[in-house]
Amino acid sequence: MPKANGFSRFASAVAEYAGRPAVFVLALALIGAWAVTGPIFGFSQTWQLVVNTGTTIVTFLMVFVLQNTQNRDGRALQAKLDELILTSSAENRYVGIEKLDEKELKRLAEILRNHAHDQDDDELREKVSSAAERRGSGKS
Numbered sequence: 001m002p003k004a005n006g007f008s009r010f011a012s013a014v015a016e017y018a019g020r021p022a023v024f025v026l027a028l029a030l031i032g033a034w035a036v037t038g039p040i041f042g043f044s045q046t047w048q049l050v051v052n053t054g055t056t057i058v059t060f061l062m063v064f065v066l067q068n069t070q071n072r073d074g075r076a077l078q079a080k081l082d083e084l085i086l087t088s089s090a091e092n093r094y095v096g097i098e099k100l101d102e103k104e105l106k107r108l109a110e111i112l113r114n115h116a117h118d119q120d121d122d123e124l125r126e127k128v129s130s131a132a133e134r135r136g137s138g139k140s
Contacts, residue, residue: 011068
């Protein structure tokens, strides 16, 4: 199995460490230290700018790191679910449904929710097949 590229490995490591309680305590301590130094610097604009700039930069960079990690996790989860679908008696039409638009996903969820309450498997397969066929013919 191929390994993740450099940025993906970096993003995963950063996300792993950033989510630890010790990192939160460190961030809290840094903000506390900054707040305590307020009177020393006379609550100046430069003093405020230090924390504003630092937190903005960290937030900006973390968005990309965490999004990369989330995208990879989502793709891996979808691949695992697709494998389970393909190797089970589940409808193979469910493979790739994450690409449906929001309206189609809501409709499919509604069908499944109704089925969970009061319908048998044959009715569910028929409704899912019908919905999938409408989806296929409605797209160009």
